[in-house]
Amino acid sequence: MSLIGLAFFIVVAIALLSVRREYAPVSLLIGCCYMTTGQGLELGSMSLPMYRLFLLVGLLRVLMKGETLVGGVNRIDKLVMWLLGWMFFASFFHEYAPGSGPVYMLGIIFNISLVYYLVRVWCGTVDEVVGVVVGVGFVLLPVAVEMVFEQALGKNLFASLGGIPESVIERNGRLRAQGPFRHPILAGTVGAACLPLMIGIWRANRVAAMTGIAACVMMVMASASSGPVVSMMVGLGVVMCWKYRRHAKRAIWTGLIGYIVIELISNRPAYHVIVTRLDFTGSSTAYYRARLIDTTVKHFSEWWLFGTDYTRHWIPEGIGSVVADGKHMDITNYYIGFGVGAGLLAILLLLAILRRCLAEVLRHVNDPEDDDDHGDRFMIWCLGASLFSHAVSALSIAYFDQSQTFFWLSVATLSSLLSVRARPEEMDDEDESDSLPESAPAPSAEIHAGRPWGPVVETR
Numbered sequence: 001m002s003l004i005g006l007a008f009f010i011v012v013a014i015a016l017l018s019v020r021r022e023y024a025p026v027s028l029l030i031g032c033c034y035m036t037t038g039q040g041l042e043l044g045s046m047s048l049p050m051y052r053l054f055l056l057v058g059l060l061r062v063l064m065k066g067e068t069l070v071g072g073v074n075r076i077d078k079l080v081m082w083l084l085g086w087m088f089f090a091s092f093f094h095e096y097a098p099g100s101g102p103v104y105m106l107g108i109i110f111n112i113s114l115v116y117y118l119v120r121v122w123c124g125t126v127d128e129v130v131g132v133v134v135g136v137g138f139v140l141l142p143v144a145v146e147m148v149f150e151q152a153l154g155k156n157l158f159a160s161l162g163g164i165p166e167s168v169i170e171r172n173g174r175l176r177a178q179g180p181f182r183h184p185i186l187a188g189t190v191g192a193a194c195l196p197l198m199i200g201i202w203r204a205n206r207v208a209a210m211t212g213i214a215a216c217v218m219m220v221m222a223s224a225s226s227g228p229v230v231s232m233m234v235g236l237g238v239v240m241c242w243k244y245r246r247h248a249k250r251a252i253w254t255g256l257i258g259y260i261v262i263e264l265i266s267n268r269p270a271y272h273v274i275v276t277r278l279d280f281t282g283s284s285t286a287y288y289r290a291r292l293i294d295t296t297v298k299h300f301s302e303w304w305l306f307g308t309d310y311t312r313h314w315i316p317e318g319i320g321s322v323v324a325d326g327k328h329m330d331i332t333n334y335y336i337g338f339g340v341g342a343g344l345l346a347i348l349l350l351l352a353i354l355r356r357c358l359a360e361v362l363r364h365v366n367d368p369e370d371d372d373d374h375g376d377r378f379m380i381w382c383l384g385a386s387l388f389s390h391a392v393s394a395l396s397i398a399y400f401d402q403s404q405t406f407f408w409l410s411v412a413t414l415s416s417l418l419s420v421r422a423r424p425e426e427m428d429d430e431d432e433s434d435s436l437p438e439s440a441p442a443p444s445a446e447i448h449a450g451r452p453w454g455p456v457v458e459t460r
Contacts, residue, residue, distance in 0.1 A: 039162060140215040184223040192229070386410050
């Protein structure tokens with residue numbers, strides 16, 4: 001860790017420990033957005049990039065101040081615990097080697113569990129969530145401005161902090177800015193998924209909303225990637241459907257029927273037809289992403305139970321790319337990444353978490369008893385739009401750096417809001433079959449480049 005990194009860590013850590021609870025998530029996001037994964041600590045085989053250190057500081061704050069989950073443990077919490085528990089169990093059937101096995105998986109559990117738990121603790125009301133989103137709008141603006149200069153000058157200003165190259169990635173003559181993130185698509189996706197949140201705070205704070213909207217659009221455009229553009233369009237499309245929210249279920253069924261029709265009339269799988277046509281930059285690798293889904297289904301027997309430690313043979317030479325350890329394809333799909341790491345059940349549990357969150361959004365925004373709570377319901381709708389944008393993006397990217405903070409922040413904020421807004425009789429739904437351990441296994445920080453969740457940091 002450099003002197004600049006150390007000074008930054010001390011300042012943000014003090015803020016994280018001392019600010020009011022509703023501002024704690026903003027401090028955490030500042031730590032994630034203004035520092036690269038090149039800054040951190042190396043403790044033998046353990047690697048603690050800066051964002052992990054801030055997660056540890058956040059946990060220390062919760063313990064010191066006795067902060068607890070808002071609304072108690074709910075169904076989404078249980079699904080998250082089942083997912084993390086299964087991932088840990090499945091890891092014992094993998095190689096005990098760097099980038100594999102229980103120690104590696106505990107690093108993944110560390111990232112997911114602490115982001116989810118801390119946000120669940122700190123965001124308990126719509127006002128607190130609005131405060132966080134207001135903060136995000138201002139936090140993203142400097143990142144967006146840097147990305148614009150990065151694309152214009154061909155130089156990444158964050159490179160001096162380590163972990164990312166100084167030269168800007170270029171594809172088909174277009175520079176693709178990435179800011180402090182590990183890849184331009186991840187940077188653009190963060191902006192795209194946060195855009196619905198900025199619209200959600202328009203009535204509460206127009207200055208922050210306009211600032212955030214400008215920052216999000218700038219990040220998407222500067223990334224010069226088709227995926228973030230699609231994510232932005234999806235998020236905006238859902239927000240625009242607010243007036244027609246009572247017809248959401250019909251729209252879902254219509255979409256499913258349309259997909260089946262494409263499957264029947266096309267000589268290619270429907271996802272091939274859809275994915276390969278979504279190229280808005282002229283430099284998309286949509287064919288590879290569609291082919292990845294094909295080959296994952298083809299090799300189902302190799303990974304369905306506990307995952308697999310080798311996927312290099314899934315796609316022939318010249319089509320696929322190999323990650324750092326030489327054992328895996330570049331798994332550019334968050335869902336398939338969970339499958340490779342922990343089998344089919346991990347994918348199903350992740351889908352169950354997303355389904356539960358979005359189903360609860362529809363239930364609450366359409367609740368006739370909440371007709372007087374228009375502002376809160378619109379904010380929840382925009383949170384759902386953001387999460388849906390993430391869910392679509394996950395089909396073409398693997399969240400593997402600090403960007404995953406934004407994915408699980410969306411899940412956690414919805415979980416908290418839906419928990420405190422639930423009717424009393426709905427809160428007491430636990431039975432013996434739903435019982436779970438009170439906490440996930442203590443996480444470790446080891447992680448290695450070249451695994452399904454991507455090259456977070458390299459270990460020695």
